[in-house]
Amino acid sequence: MGVDVGAGVAQDRGVQVPEVASPSTARRRAVATRRGRGRGWGAVRRLVRLGGVGAIVGLVGLGAGCGGLAVPPDPAVETTSPTPRLPQPVLAGLDVELAQARLDWERRVVQVRVANESGVDVTVTEARLTTPGAQGVAVSARPRPVRDGVDRDLSVALGAARCTDEPRREVGTRGAVPGSPDGAASSSEGGDASALVELDVVDDAGRTGTWRGVPGDPNGLLARIHGEDCAAATVGSGARLTLSDTVELGEVDGRTVGSVTLRLDPVPSGPRVQVLQVDGTVLLTPLGGAPSWPVQLDSSDGPAEVTLTFEPARCDPHAVAEDKRGVFLGIRTRVAGGDLPVFFLTPSDELRGAVHRFIGTACGWPDS
Known part of the structure; x- marks a missing residue:
């Protein structure tokens, strides 16, 4: 028995015989072929949903005997190769x-x-x-x-x-x-x-x-960061520390010196905060080259401030041009009787510029 798959070819006992048709008949069959294809794929999809992989295998076998009916891949049953792993x-x-x-x-x-x-x-x-x-x-x-x-x-x-x-x-x-x-x-x-x-x-x-x-x-980086973070937070619970935005110029023994003001304002109901020491930087040093300024600020005494007088730690211009940390003063404190790790006060942009100009003046740079 012949099977008509809508391709305009009649099959009988495995022998293909060209079919003669009028032009109008050919046009009708072409339209029917396109419609049949659409209905055919719908049937395939319904069969896949009902029969799964077995239905696909059966259809492929049927298509092989009917002029090579192709079945589109179904994403639900398509497999992918695993991603190769690094040794x-x-x-x-x-x-x-x-x-x-x-x-x-x-x-x-x-x-x-x-x-x-x-x-x-x-x-x-x-x-x-x-x-x-x-x-x-x-x-x-x-x-x-x-x-x-x-x-x-x-x-x-x-x-x-x-x-x-x-x-x-x-x-x-x-x-x-x-x-x-x-x-x-x-x-x-x-x-x-x-x-x-x-x-x-x-x-x-x-x-x-x-x-x-x-x-x-x-370099103990994480421990240092954690110590600075928590020391600043603990001090901040009992006092607010600020630096002035300007550098006051002066003269000592014929040398140009500068000074900034460190101020303490207590936080109401906060713990007692004592500022014991302020460390110098790669750009600023206390007079005479000491590494730090001894300080006595205590929140239990109320608002207070102290003047930090300094001179340049170095006069090479590239040190200022490449400065990253030269105006960050290290603060050493005691809170509620316990000593804390050092932390650093962040200077304002105005203070950074003022310190850089002071170094140029004190070191005698041209146009400073």
């Missing part, structure tokens, strides 16, 4: 530690430094840093290539400081973290076992993996 030795060839540029100190931004000694060029698509001293997860979502034999810094902004007495979350020793899906290589010395870095990595062949471990922190 463990490649991940083990990555080393991670923390650093901070001077310009990022005030902004509380740190660098996740990735050293690649794996023998394979990779790209870090995302870096994540979690530390108990800051809220949330610090993320760098900008993909950065890290070629073999190269170090690359990925900057992440820390969340708000966490200064409560919450227990520290121990995640293991420096380097590998138990339970990591891809493992982790040992990082540099000095890592904080409560900090955690995760790196999503891909190589040029499209293989992916995640480095997960404790970063090296050779």
Whole structure:
């Protein structure tokens, strides 16, 4: 028996015989063919929903005997190849530690430094840093290539400081973290076992993996940031400390000197705050070259202020031109009887400019 599949060809016992038709008949059949195709695909889709993969196999067999009826792929049953994974030795060839540029100190931004000694060029698509001293997860979502034999810094902004007495979350020793899906290589010395870095990595062949471990922190960066954050917050609960916006010029033993005013205003109902010492900077030093000014400010005595007189610590112009931290004075305090880590007062833009002009005048620079 012949089967009409709407292609304008009659089949009988496997022999194809051209069919003779008038032009009007041909046009009607062409229209019927297009409509039949639409209805045919609808039937295929309904059959797939009812019969699943078995229905597709049956239709393919039927189509093979009926002039090659094709069945469109169904996304529900289509399979994809798994993403290839990076070999463990490649991940083990990555080393991670923390650093901070001077310009990022005030902004509380740190660098996740990735050293690649794996023998394979990779790209870090995302870096994540979690530390108990800051809220949330610090993320760098900008993909950065890290070629073999190269170090690359990925900057992440820390969340708000966490200064409560919450227990520290121990995640293991420096380097590998138990339970990591891809493992982790040992990082540099000095890592904080409560900090955690995760790196999503891909190589040029499209293989992916995640480095997960404790970063090296050779300079105690996280502890220093946490100490500064929480000391400033504790002092702020009992007193408001401010620096003047101007530098007053004077003369001592024929030398031009400058001075700024540090003021303390108590916070009502706050703890007792004592300011004990103010540290010099790379640009400013107390008269005579001492490293700091001894200070006696006490919130229990009410509002008070002290004058800090200084001279330039150096007169080379490039030191001022490249200045990042030269006007940040370190403050050492005692709150409610307990000594706190040093923290730094942020100067106003007006004070920074005034200090730079003072150095030019005191050092005798032209046009200063």
